[in-house]
Amino acid sequence: MRYLPNGKQMSEADAHTIHEIGIPSLVLMERAALQIVETMHKKNISTEKSLIVCGSGNNGGDGFAVARLLTEQGKHADVLFAGKEASLSEECRCQKQIVENMGISVFTEFPDEEYTVIIDAVFGVGLCREITGHYKDVIDWMNLQDAEKVAVDIPSGICAATGKILGTAFRADLTVCMACVKLGCELFPGKSYAGESIPVAIGIDPKYFSNRLDVCYTFDKNDLGKLLPSRMMNSHKGSYGKVLMITGSPGMAGAAFLSACAAYTVGAGLVQIYTASENRLALQELLPEAIISCYDSYDASQLSHLLDWADVVCIGCGLGMGQISEKILKNVLKNVSCPCVIDADGLNLLSRNIELLNQCCAPMILTPHMKEMSRLTGWSIDTIMEDRFQALDQIIKQSGPDTKSSIICVLKDSRTVVAQTNRQRFVNLAGNNSMAKGGSGDVLAGTIAGLLAQHMAPFEATTVGVFLHACGGDEAKKSKGSYSVLARDLIQGMADAMKNAKECR
Numbered sequence: 001m002r003y004l005p006n007g008k009q010m011s012e013a014d015a016h017t018i019h020e021i022g023i024p025s026l027v028l029m030e031r032a033a034l035q036i037v038e039t040m041h042k043k044n045i046s047t048e049k050s051l052i053v054c055g056s057g058n059n060g061g062d063g064f065a066v067a068r069l070l071t072e073q074g075k076h077a078d079v080l081f082a083g084k085e086a087s088l089s090e091e092c093r094c095q096k097q098i099v100e101n102m103g104i105s106v107f108t109e110f111p112d113e114e115y116t117v118i119i120d121a122v123f124g125v126g127l128c129r130e131i132t133g134h135y136k137d138v139i140d141w142m143n144l145q146d147a148e149k150v151a152v153d154i155p156s157g158i159c160a161a162t163g164k165i166l167g168t169a170f171r172a173d174l175t176v177c178m179a180c181v182k183l184g185c186e187l188f189p190g191k192s193y194a195g196e197s198i199p200v201a202i203g204i205d206p207k208y209f210s211n212r213l214d215v216c217y218t219f220d221k222n223d224l225g226k227l228l229p230s231r232m233m234n235s236h237k238g239s240y241g242k243v244l245m246i247t248g249s250p251g252m253a254g255a256a257f258l259s260a261c262a263a264y265t266v267g268a269g270l271v272q273i274y275t276a277s278e279n280r281l282a283l284q285e286l287l288p289e290a291i292i293s294c295y296d297s298y299d300a301s302q303l304s305h306l307l308d309w310a311d312v313v314c315i316g317c318g319l320g321m322g323q324i325s326e327k328i329l330k331n332v333l334k335n336v337s338c339p340c341v342i343d344a345d346g347l348n349l350l351s352r353n354i355e356l357l358n359q360c361c362a363p364m365i366l367t368p369h370m371k372e373m374s375r376l377t378g379w380s381i382d383t384i385m386e387d388r389f390q391a392l393d394q395i396i397k398q399s400g401p402d403t404k405s406s407i408i409c410v411l412k413d414s415r416t417v418v419a420q421t422n423r424q425r426f427v428n429l430a431g432n433n434s435m436a437k438g439g440s441g442d443v444l445a446g447t448i449a450g451l452l453a454q455h456m457a458p459f460e461a462t463t464v465g466v467f468l469h470a471c472g473g474d475e476a477k478k479s480k481g482s483y484s485v486l487a488r489d490l491i492q493g494m495a496d497a498m499k500n501a502k503e504c505r
């Protein structure tokens, strides 16, 4: 697990390290510069002839120190100073003076030479507004140079909180990130500008973020083994929970199959599908391991028995938007007492009356994609994209009458985010574009339900479910490539990812 702070959070960690822990700012800067040089060498970036482009803040200070270290190593390093003398930070002024004392060239006009690498130290986490004028010209010029491109901490122009481009942005092949990769280097479009982001230790301890609720975190592949629920030797199917899948209107047996099969594959003990009668035969053939219960019309007492049976409910995949579906959803929201995943048409029906969430007495896990989120919030997709965290907050605050009824919202995208009140937000960085296909979301809903059935706490089951689903996508892409992965391959991919994770533990 690792943190993905934004610029403000990172500046606070810098200040804490300097003022509370007592490591002088120039010591941190020296370690930053040493790590940048070492990382470039590890990555085989040729530093024979470097141009370091420096601004007047501490990001520029890191850049001047890099010019000094490269020169000490016998390389040719020039500096292009893009900042303003009057706004030099104390540390940057000191580093600039050293560089000048050493006789290193500090240009203020674009040099007419060729370099093996251009190093961007114009702006770091202190960037706070759109880039215009001379700074914009400098960054655009850097992008045009035929050299390898390395960014210090974050590419200049990328907002560290949102990944947005502020006016223009440096396009890096490699970004060397101080202490933590910043959130903006992982959210799009920032991710496309950062290239490979490598975090390096400089003396700022990421544990500083451990009790900060506003910081996001993510998982890495080697975390998976310890995240999965354990399987006991002395166990039986009842030990791993009963999942009720309320899915599949007439003709939508596929959604029921994908979600139910995913729940079984991630380890649930028993899966029962409650679906329209038309789907019975198809589902018996597709998934003989599942119990199939069917409806022709709305039957409150049948539903009540099923809800009593279940340890987890998952409602919505291919459910349809008809009257029977709406009645079933309303009944479930009112009466369910175990964790409940709501997906797809369940969310579309819910968006007609979002206040229904206020009467729920169980943990609710909502898994909207952007369009479904737009229906739930009434916000445009562009507005949600602009600030996905605010959109999530809008949904999670609709919690029910007691603490058990908290809402977890999964906003699905190429960077899925999971949020719950009073929890740090989880940002998923695994997965790939082979997953952008019909049925992927059904697999995710089933995966979360299957983990909940194994008694994982709701927020943990949800974050691990999102991550496992994406790891399944990465496994599937390895065997089938970007174009040809089908939703069912994600299920096999998850099986492979789980097996590998347990074997490597």
Ligand SMILES: NC(=O)C1=CN([C@@H]2O[C@H](COP(=O)(O)OP(=O)(O)OC[C@H]3O[C@@H](n4cnc5c(N)ncnc54)[C@H](OP(=O)(O)O)[C@@H]3O)[C@@H](O)[C@H]2O)[C@@H](O)CC1
Pocket: 011, 014, 015, 018, 025, 026, 028, 029, 032, 055, 056, 057, 058, 059, 060, 062, 087, 089, 122, 123, 124, 125, 126, 127, 128, 129, 130, 131, 132, 135, 152, 153, 154, 178, 202
């Ligand atoms: N000791 C430490 O703290 C450590 C920090 N470290 C490094 O420092 C970096 C953070 O440094 P930082 O806080 O000085 O901010 P930085 O990104 O250099 O920029 C600030 C300058 O930019 C200016 N400015 C902003 N936006 C602008 C715009 N659109 N257009 C024009 N100007 C704009 C702003 O000007 P102002 O707003 O005052 O006018 C100010 O002058 C961090 O990313 C890491 O690399 C590491 O070495 C570890 C130790």
Ligand SMILES: Nc1ncnc2c1ncn2[C@@H]1O[C@H](COP(=O)(O)OP(=O)(O)O)[C@@H](O)[C@H]1O
Pocket: 344, 369, 412, 413, 414, 415, 416, 430, 431, 432, 433, 434, 435, 436, 437, 438, 439, 440, 441, 442, 443, 444, 469
């Ligand atoms: N480019 C991508 N990179 C990573 N994950 C993706 C990408 N495209 C889609 N996904 C994932 O695939 C799933 C798609 O879900 P959804 O849109 O509900 O599909 P469907 O409704 O067809 O089942 C989500 O979990 C999403 O995060």
Ligand SMILES: [K+]
Pocket: 059, 120, 121, 122, 123, 124, 151, 152, 153, 154, 155, 156
């Ligand atoms: K930078």
